[in-house]
Amino acid sequence: MKEQLQKDFDNTIRNLTLSQKDIEIKKFYLDNFINKGFPNRKEEDWKFSDINQIIKKNIGELSFYTDYTSTNKVDTSAYVDGLEHNKIVFINGRIEKIDFDYEKKNQIEIIDQSETINKFNNNSSLSDLNSAFTNKSFKIAVKEGYQLTKPLIIYHTTNSKIWSKNINLRLNFELYENSSLRLIDLFRDTSEKNFLNIFYNFDLKENSILKNYKVDKFENKNIKYSFNNIDQDRNSISETFILSSGSNFCKNEINCNLNGEYSSAFVNGIFSINNNKHHEIRTIINHLTENTKSYQLIKSVLEDSSRAVYQGKIFVNSKAQKTDGYQLSKAILLNKDSEFNAKPELEIYADDVKCSHGSASGSLNEDSIFYLMSRGLNYQQSRELLINGFLLDVVEKITDSEVKNLIKNMIGIKE
Amino acid sequence: MDNRQKEIDNLKDYKYGFTTDIENTRAPKGLNEDVIRFISNIKKEPQWMLDFRLKAYARFKQLKEPDWQKPKYPKIDYQDLYYYSAPKSMKDKPKNLDDLDPKLLETYKKLGIPLQEQKRLNGIAVDAVFDSVSVATTFREELTKQGIIFCPISEAIQNHPELVKKYLGSVIPVTDHFFATLNSAVFTDGSFAYIPEGVRCPMELSTYFRINASNTGQFERTLIVADKGSYVSYLEGCTAPMRDENQLHAANVELVALDDAEIKYSTVQNWYPGDKDGKGGIYNFVTKRGLCKGKNSKISWTQVETGSAITWKYPSCILKGDNSVGEFYSIAITNNHQKADTGTKMIHLGKNTKSKIISKGISAGFSDMTYRGLVDISSKATNSNNYTQCDSLLMGNKCGAHTVPYIKNKNSESNIAHEATTSKISEDQLHYCQQRGLSAEEAIGLIVNGFCKEVLQQLPMEFAVEAQKLVGISLEGSVG
Numbered sequence A: 001m002k003e004q005l006q007k008d009f010d011n012t013i014r015n016l017t018l019s020q021k022d023i024e025i026k027k028f029y030l031d032n033f034i035n036k037g038f039p040n041r042k043e044e045d046w047k048f049s050d051i052n053q054i055i056k057k058n059i060g061e062l063s064f065y066t067d068y069t070s071t072n073k074v075d076t077s078a079y080v081d082g083l084e085h086n087k088i089v090f091i092n093g094r095i096e097k098i099d100f101d102y103e104k105k106n107q108i109e110i111i112d113q114s115e116t117i118n119k120f121n122n123n124s125s126l127s128d129l130n131s132a133f134t135n136k137s138f139k140i141a142v143k144e145g146y147q148l149t150k151p152l153i154i155y156h157t158t159n160s161k162i163w164s165k166n167i168n169l170r171l172n173f174e175l176y177e178n179s180s181l182r183l184i185d186l187f188r189d190t191s192e193k194n195f196l197n198i199f200y201n202f203d204l205k206e207n208s209i210l211k212n213y214k215v216d217k218f219e220n221k222n223i224k225y226s227f228n229n230i231d232q233d234r235n236s237i238s239e240t241f242i243l244s245s246g247s248n249f250c251k252n253e254i255n256c257n258l259n260g261e262y263s264s265a266f267v268n269g270i271f272s273i274n275n276n277k278h279h280e281i282r283t284i285i286n287h288l289t290e291n292t293k294s295y296q297l298i299k300s301v302l303e304d305s306s307r308a309v310y311q312g313k314i315f316v317n318s319k320a321q322k323t324d325g326y327q328l329s330k331a332i333l334l335n336k337d338s339e340f341n342a343k344p345e346l347e348i349y350a351d352d353v354k355c356s357h358g359s360a361s362g363s364l365n366e367d368s369i370f371y372l373m374s375r376g377l378n379y380q381q382s383r384e385l386l387i388n389g390f391l392l393d394v395v396e397k398i399t400d401s402e403v404k405n406l407i408k409n410m411i412g413i414k415e
Numbered sequence B: 001m002d003n004r005q006k007e008i009d010n011l012k013d014y015k016y017g018f019t020t021d022i023e024n025t026r027a028p029k030g031l032n033e034d035v036i037r038f039i040s041n042i043k044k045e046p047q048w049m050l051d052f053r054l055k056a057y058a059r060f061k062q063l064k065e066p067d068w069q070k071p072k073y074p075k076i077d078y079q080d081l082y083y084y085s086a087p088k089s090m091k092d093k094p095k096n097l098d099d100l101d102p103k104l105l106e107t108y109k110k111l112g113i114p115l116q117e118q119k120r121l122n123g124i125a126v127d128a129v130f131d132s133v134s135v136a137t138t139f140r141e142e143l144t145k146q147g148i149i150f151c152p153i154s155e156a157i158q159n160h161p162e163l164v165k166k167y168l169g170s171v172i173p174v175t176d177h178f179f180a181t182l183n184s185a186v187f188t189d190g191s192f193a194y195i196p197e198g199v200r201c202p203m204e205l206s207t208y209f210r211i212n213a214s215n216t217g218q219f220e221r222t223l224i225v226a227d228k229g230s231y232v233s234y235l236e237g238c239t240a241p242m243r244d245e246n247q248l249h250a251a252n253v254e255l256v257a258l259d260d261a262e263i264k265y266s267t268v269q270n271w272y273p274g275d276k277d278g279k280g281g282i283y284n285f286v287t288k289r290g291l292c293k294g295k296n297s298k299i300s301w302t303q304v305e306t307g308s309a310i311t312w313k314y315p316s317c318i319l320k321g322d323n324s325v326g327e328f329y330s331i332a333i334t335n336n337h338q339k340a341d342t343g344t345k346m347i348h349l350g351k352n353t354k355s356k357i358i359s360k361g362i363s364a365g366f367s368d369m370t371y372r373g374l375v376d377i378s379s380k381a382t383n384s385n386n387y388t389q390c391d392s393l394l395m396g397n398k399c400g401a402h403t404v405p406y407i408k409n410k411n412s413e414s415n416i417a418h419e420a421t422t423s424k425i426s427e428d429q430l431h432y433c434q435q436r437g438l439s440a441e442e443a444i445g446l447i448v449n450g451f452c453k454e455v456l457q458q459l460p461m462e463f464a465v466e467a468q469k470l471v472g473i474s475l476e477g478s479v480g
Helices: A002-014 A020-036 A051-058 A125-133 A366-374 A379-395 A401-411 B002-012 B020-024 B033-042 B047-062 B102-111 B115-121 B129-145 B153-159 B161-167 B178-186 B427-435 B440-456 B461-474
Strands: A086-091 A094-099 A108-112 A138-142 A152-158 A166-175 A180-189 A192-204 A209-216 A221-232 A237-244 A249-258 A264-273 A278-287 A293-302 A307-316 A324-333 A339-348 A354-362 B149-152 B191-195 B221-226 B231-237 B252-257 B262-269 B287-292 B298-305 B310-313 B316-319 B325-334 B339-342 B345-348 B354-363 B368-377 B385-394 B400-409 B415-424
Touching: A002 A020, A002 A125, A020 A125, A051 A221, A051 A249, A125 A166, A125 A192, A125 A221, A152 A166, A152 A192, A166 A180, A166 A209, A180 A221, A180 A401, A192 A209, A209 A221, A209 A401, A221 A237, A237 A249, A237 A278, A237 A401, A249 A264, A264 A278, A264 A307, A264 A379, A278 A293, A293 A307, A293 A339, A293 A379, A307 A324, A307 A354, A324 A339, A324 A379, A339 A354, A339 B385, A339 B415, A354 B400, A366 A379, A379 A401, B033 B047, B033 B178, B047 B178, B129 B149, B149 B153, B153 B161, B153 B191, B153 B221, B161 B191, B161 B221, B178 B252, B178 B287, B191 B231, B221 B231, B221 B262, B252 B262, B252 B298, B262 B287, B262 B461, B287 B298, B287 B325, B298 B339, B298 B440, B298 B461, B316 B325, B316 B354, B325 B339, B325 B368, B325 B440, B325 B461, B345 B354, B354 B368, B354 B400, B354 B440, B368 B385, B368 B415, B385 B400, B385 B440, B400 B415, B427 B440, B440 B461
Parallel strands: A086 A152, A138 A166, A152 A180, A166 A192, A180 A209, A192 A221, A209 A237, A221 A249, A237 A264, A249 A278, A264 A293, A278 A307, A293 A324, A307 A339, A324 A354, B191 B221, B221 B252, B231 B262, B252 B287, B262 B298, B287 B316, B298 B325, B310 B339, B316 B345, B325 B354, B339 B368, B345 B368, B354 B385, B368 B400, B385 B415
Antiparallel strands: A086 A094, A108 A138, A339 B400, A354 B415, B149 B191
């Protein structure tokens, strides 16, 4: 893999206009990655999902270079209907379109930050890989007091032009005081056997609100890793919703630092997977000061021989008195071959806190099915009704009604 | 009367493995095959036992010391330890209670430990040995009548090799983890209990009544086998503070329950935790594992952990037999600079297996406490159930309480439920108690005891009363 990396790296660099210093930085990350390789199960964070093995088994040899010189045609039919929105379109990892048509131009700033400075508080080798190979990275800043009128949808599209490729994306968001942003990540893949490695960084200033909805709904054979780092100032709110369903393998990581008083973080997620899929959500909520709050709810429905993993950690340092931390994960295993693993973790150094976690996994309640069948539904209908009700609980946590309806339609949940 | 006198005389000569001749014997410092042969030789062990030890040592050499645990400790130089030394002679031991640390005496008083027992605990030559010996012998007679074997493991190796050979290492194999392997290679003594088919052990077995038990050293090995349809309750340790010159304790405890058998294993551990600044103190790195081998078997662990500088142990149950049951009840209290990383593993292999985990952690002062547990329901363990509850109580913002459960469910017809909470003693509760005339410390003792009640109830009666007092005492000085 080393020669391949080196060769692909040289090709990538050739197409970029970088200063000598930037190249040195990128080289540093490349060397880091070459040393460490893909994470494997020996690392605690990857204990349940050995991405090294997963890549080997599903893709085999990866190539890290993609030619970004020519543009791809944007397929407008893929746009979400019935919801006016701003767009960023990635096709095969190349930014094709940034469009904030519905917003005041001077309130949103888009800064090209293609020089890589690793701000990530993440020592996984995947962040090194990302830093070494990202092609272009942008920072999107929402100015003070501005609230976007329409949501922003980021389309992550891949098509059959790429095969066995590693694609690295990076975006930075900065939300200034009193601003707000609704962001939907929509994955649409028609490609197979690629590895997407996505890093987002969010900086939330005082009183700002971020709502991030990650929707991986459509069947595909790709492997995805996504890392969100969220830094929150006083009074800010972040809401993350994850629908983990379509990809062959997908791991979402949320690292949230509650730096300012009265800041709060909400993470809600759904695993709805079948076949041989293997999905994971890992969250780390760091309560670093007084009076912060976090809430997490993860529900899973697992069919066939699928596998879901939830690793959630609430960290409370000794200054963070009056913390409120809550975490719940529930899973329904529908097939004897499905598997649910959880590691809900609490690390607490302050005494005046209320922290709790709960985790439950098991089969569908036969009594409930019996009840419904006795009322005239057949087995299949009863089962669907129960599962929908189970998942609806999470969808109802979405605070934005437009997006809530969009996601309900997508999953096919009727009220 | 004559018989009794004879017995006492026998005892004085260290009947069980030790004679006055080896009083000064000490294995050379360090760990190598020769030392292991030396230990084996001194214990007059058969060849298979030596092979067992050597096999473990060969494995030990390949292993690396684990470092994933939360409480870190200075590196131990395993070549700088004595792996065998004969028990101290009476000469070196304190002559009477006045030689002891007054602090220790104070604690004894609070726990209400009788004077004779205080002396015994500290190895003081007790004049009234007579009493305790006679009690011990009557107990022995009664056990023998029922066919129960209860003796030091070194004696069992000599007298019941077929049993020891069959079960030793069957739950904790010689190829297990670092500390367990070390124990397999160098263990010196410990307890062995065998309950024959259909026998319900008439009393709580306890090392207390096993003569010479205080000299089992730092690498203790316990093996308890409950044959079909039998029942035994075993007590380990005692509420009184125990001092020991060995810092590292790496004991192995193996339990085997055959069809319809039940083993109840209770521990109260109150070893020296080090001084107020956390200097000294014992490292308690114990491997405890129970195998529910037969169908309908049950193993239940109850532990009250208040001592040691570092406690690092996970009493586990392997639920292999169909319909078997595993239980784990734990109270862990850490104060000052104590650290604990403890919990359990429930490994469900058989059908219809059930497990229950109740863990209560209390940390105060500068201490750190971690609950780490594993619940693993394998794909064959149809219709299995687990319920886990771990609660932590924090006192002050210099201490930590952590929960790290690993939950694996590979069976769609099995259920796992886990909940954990972390909180502090509310001002309201304290206020209420104090208003009714309790001091702050008494109030905390009362509230904490209420918090631990679920676990304390699991302890055998006489133990529970002492443990309850101990819970209060362990938290002394943590208020304010």
